[in-house]
Amino acid sequence: MTRTIVRLLGRGGLYVLLTAASILMAFPLFWMISTSLKSLEEANAPRIIWVPSTVVLDAYRSVLADPDFLRAYVNSAFYAALALAGTLISISAVAYAFSRLQWPGRNFVFALMLSTLMIPAQALIVPQYVFFNALRWIGTFNPLIIPGYFAGGAAMIFLLRQAMAQIPKELEESAVIDGASHLRIWWEVVMPLVKAPLATVATFLFVAYWNNLLGPLLYAQTTRLHTLPVYVAQLYNINNTVQPWPSIMAAAVLTTVPLFIVFFLAQRFILESVVLSGLKG
């Protein structure tokens, strides 16, 4: 296959094709960055300007000087970090139960877990809102973070479970002979062997938490608890004739930076772990 394609297109042709596809994929990012570096007049000019004539950092300065933005950054980081901590541990525990333990009712519960994929999140929003309201948790970070501690996210459990299932039994058996409890086996034998899938799950979860708009919007109630997506959404106000496009884009670009960092670091693991999960199972 390799040779045919290379012969068909030529090495150069292949690069051209890939570059064209990349341009389409990355264009919104390019446009965001370009607009964020424009002056207000250029950003609002009637004709499309691809690249700013002079790079203007005003947008970044004003966004970084806004205490609401900084607080939103802190809030997003707090939310993502705290939620990730709890979710990773509980997901690992549950995946362990489904992959390396035999217990009555296991297959039924596993099927039940997979079936929750079919429930659209929007269907649960209102009843959960009423529930959180009864707990007086509206106006706090709790509704965003606490549910994750209960191993929320069937797709992630599935991914990790597949990875754990691949681990050869022999590695476990030596620990069993030593008389180790399941807790020790889980923590000391299994977990270190699934670092790559764990990194993958952590990446996916981090992206989801960082980009989550509807949740914080519903539960935050005051500006103090706003996260980055809410902050960016609020910048766009139809009451302004002149929209602060550079600031909106600057805030958006700054929002994406951590996601890039995380993705570049975890790239290698993501591919590895998909192979490891052996979808044939």
Add this chain to the structure above:
Amino acid sequence: MRNRRSLTISALLAAALILAACAPAATPTAAPPQATQPPAAEEPPAAAEPVALKVYVVDYTADVTDTWLEDEVVPAFQEMYPNVTVEFIWGSWSTFGETVAGYFAAGEGADIINLGSEFNGLYGSQLAPLNDKLGAAAWPEISNFIPGTLENASWDGELRGLPIFSAPRYVFCRTDLMPAGVTEQPADFAGWVEFAEAATVIDPATNSLTQQGFVPVDAGTMADFQWYLNTIWSLGGSIYREDGVTPNFDSGEADAALQFNYDMKRAVYPDDTVGALPAGTGSVIEEGNGAVCLWHSGWAAPAPDSAVWSKIDIQPFTGDPTNFPASQPIVLSFVDWWAVPAYSPNVDMAAEFLKFVFNQENNHRYNETMNLIPARADAHTGYVVDNPVLQREAELASEYSYGFAGILEPTQLQSILQTQLGLYLTDQQDKAATLSSIQDQYTQVLQDGGYLP
């Protein structure tokens, strides 16, 4: 081994229970205690229990309005009421819906909410009645508000808040882009259709518009429901029959208005393969953005200091006197307002704050930060009369204002109208089917809501 484990279990359970009891127990202190009743409307309360007011605001200019409110207005208010703290929650229209729905669903949230013009219908029954605090007997200053604007801030006979500004919709036309030989805006429907077609330019190379004769709010679909209602009202029509509840979309005015909207669409877009104006930013009638006439509020028009205003003519929309003698020129008036929800534990103090922010000087200042027309007639000074554009707008507003208010189930009506208008204006449905759909669906909505049997 057993013993140690059961000890661990009981210790953990005990710890969990203790912590669970601790954390939520801390929350009741967050709920502010009841404000004591002020003895008279102007005197500060005798017993000074701390009161915390939360105000949710969407209409503001960043770094101007908010700075003024937080740094000048609140301290001045606190000189009168030292026990009160005011916290502003700055929202935006893009997040307004969910936020406010969340407040009412939870039964708690902001003590004062900045609502849009038509929301007196949606939330009216859940807002606090304020006639006893803001009515003429309790607060003589209320007579200074433009009467039409108070309608928007009322529900079921009671004031529920105070209006900030009047943002009427005018027809803005670029005199330099009018068709050859035309110097004035058309005065009836036929005139408008001709005008729109003559003023529209399509570029054959791109099969898209380079100049659009008329933009009723939305340049692309031209199917805005407020434009449709405006057309009906300009003909002297009404959306309810005499009983004030039964929908009136089978009337002659509703029919003619719909036909007019369609004709205008086809005057600009001969068919739906023509592309829209190039995407731009800023007002459509600003230099280079391509529109000739715009029907929208002041804030969709160019900034007040723009040079293009010397070439813009501002008029009310005159309806169709040729075919409907009851036609009247109207500027459809949108009035955003601050309302007090009934769930608030601080209704009295909220009303006091309203009276302060909406006194003559503050109402003037507030609107100055946003370049809008104050709802208080006695605040039409300074920037309002100094800027010829705003002065012209204020004149037209006082003469031809027609309040966009008193609509039952406004969100549902909006959705029905937008959908049906969208279907008709893209030829997916004919006019008769459209009108009967609107009539039937809206009747159903009102029946569900308990307005009709």
Add this chain to the structure above:
Amino acid sequence: MKENPYLFTLLSALATTLFIVASCLVLGLLARFFVRLAGGTRRRQEQAYAGYFFAAPWIVGFLIFVVVPMLASLYWSFTDYRIGRPLEPVGLENYARLLLDDREFRGSLINTLFLTLIGLPLQIGVALGLAVLLNQKLRGEHSFRATFYLPVILGFNAAVLLCWRLMLNASNGIIDQVIRSLSNASLPIGYINRGVIYAVEVVNGFFLGLTNGNYTLLEKVLETGFPAANRVPMWIQTPLWSKMSVVLLMVWICGSMMLIFLAGLQATPRELLEAAEVDGAGSWKRFWKITFPLLTPYVFYNLIIGLIAALQIFEPVYVLYRDNQPLAPSAYSMVYYLYQATFRFNEIGYGSAISWLILLIIAVVSLIQFRLQNRWVEYEIR
């Protein structure tokens, strides 16, 4: 304590952790107890204890955050509950109205069907194509891979979607400008462009006809015939193209699927391919007889996950058409309709009925997919 929201949440998290640990122990003990009651062996008792101990976080969470809300929503679906008003039971009225009277709900079903039938295969196809291209030994493969995954990272946040609105404008949006210049530059491309436009409009016209009950637009498209030379896709401007913009966004975000396929391609055993080559099989034959069949588990995975995601599609529709109400009915999906009923109109009872119907539809479709799996998914080469 609520004055410091961070502290409050930290403490809540701590309390939750202890609660979860406690429930692990409780569930484990209960399980062991029941197994003992049922006369299970010592071994099975211990297994039950361990299993339920570790699975407890999910089980408890499922009960609290899924079962209870779903039961509440089921109850509300039989009432006329709205925010701010007392509720009254109305029996099956909501469901009856949804299935029989609600043209917009039927419209949303048809739109979702379109997005699934047309968007999903395109997503999978493009993802597979990109994965095949990336599977060549290239320099800079990592950067390309990151770029194709970029849309998933950017997600559908407000700024990105505003960018798309700018890009999708018919006259000066970049996409149409490129199409226009390519069509003008080369005649065959121009014909392909017009052909594609024609095909898209016919298919969309057909689906719109299903939604509206009349085929006026379809007739119009057929009447006009082959599109003129200056036509370009209309993306977010007309009902004939509104769904295609959503499809475009679906394809743009196919990065996760691409990664799955890439992993599958890399897992194809070299020896099989080499052996076949030695036997004289041409490269196309090698692809279809060996590589593709071995890829089918991955295709199936992407299909099932993609199907469930397509049936639940919300974000692209939300941001493209949220404030474009006239066009929205031609594009909105089932879940968007649910969102609108719940948040725009505050009709909780009706919204709950919609969620249960959607759930039913997704369940049925998924089951059918699983049954069909046996027909065409190969786990090994015969």
